[in-house]
Amino acid sequence: MSDKELLLDVIEFATTDRLRSTLRSICLKSDDAYALVCDELLAPANTQKTADEKRQSGSSNGPVSKRKLDEYICPRFAVCEQCEREFDVLTDNGPHACRWHEGELEIDLDHKTWDDWDEDVHGDMDDDASRSEYPEGFVWECCGKRGGWKNDECKSGPHKAEDYKKFKVSN
Numbered sequence: 001m002s003d004k005e006l007l008l009d010v011i012e013f014a015t016t017d018r019l020r021s022t023l024r025s026i027c028l029k030s031d032d033a034y035a036l037v038c039d040e041l042l043a044p045a046n047t048q049k050t051a052d053e054k055r056q057s058g059s060s061n062g063p064v065s066k067r068k069l070d071e072y073i074c075p076r077f078a079v080c081e082q083c084e085r086e087f088d089v090l091t092d093n094g095p096h097a098c099r100w101h102e103g104e105l106e107i108d109l110d111h112k113t114w115d116d117w118d119e120d121v122h123g124d125m126d127d128d129a130s131r132s133e134y135p136e137g138f139v140w141e142c143c144g145k146r147g148g149w150k151n152d153e154c155k156s157g158p159h160k161a162e163d164y165k166k167f168k169v170s171n
C-alpha cells in the first residue's frame with residue numbers, strides 16, 4: 001500500500017472531530033492550504049462571476065489570491081431549511097433545485113398500519129421512528145399526500161440557506 005493509499009484509508013475511517021481539528025491545524029500552518037480550503041468551503045460574494053471565471057480557466061485547483069479571500073461571504077455548503085439536505089450554493093441552487101412540503105407530517109389513525117398497534121408493545125405511534133419506518137401511516141397536512149413517496153413534494157423552488165451574515169469576512 002502506498003503512503004497515499006494509506007492516508008486516504010485513514011481519512012476514510014477517522015472521526016469527524018479528528019478531521020475537523022486536522023483541517024483547522026493545516027489551515028493555520030500553510031497559506032496555500034488555507035487558500036485551497038477557502039476555495040472548497042466558502043462561496044464568494046459574486047458567485048455567478050466566479051463560476052464563470054472557473055469555467056474559463058478550466059481549473060478550480062489553483063490557490064486563490066489574497067484579494068479574493070476578502071470577497072468570501074458565506075459557507076459554500078449549506079443545509080437547506082426547506083428540504084433539510086446539504087447543497088452547494090455555487091452549483092446546486094437553480095430555480096427548481098429544492099422540493100419540500102410546507103406543512104407537517106400528521107398521523108392518519110384510520111390507516112391500516114395502526115389497526116393492531118399496541119403502544120406498550122410497538123412503541124409510540126407518532127414519533128420519528130414510526131414516521132420513518134411506517135410513512136404510509138402518515139399524511140402531509142399541506143397537500144394531503146401520503147408519507148414515504150420520493151419526489152412527491154408539493155413545493156419547489158431554490159434551496160434556502162440560513163442567514164450567514166455573521167460569517168462575513170471583515171477587512
Ligand SMILES: [Zn+2]
Nearest residue numbers: 101142143154
Ligand atoms: Zn405537501
Ligand SMILES: [Zn+2]
Nearest residue numbers: 080083098159
Ligand atoms: Zn432545499
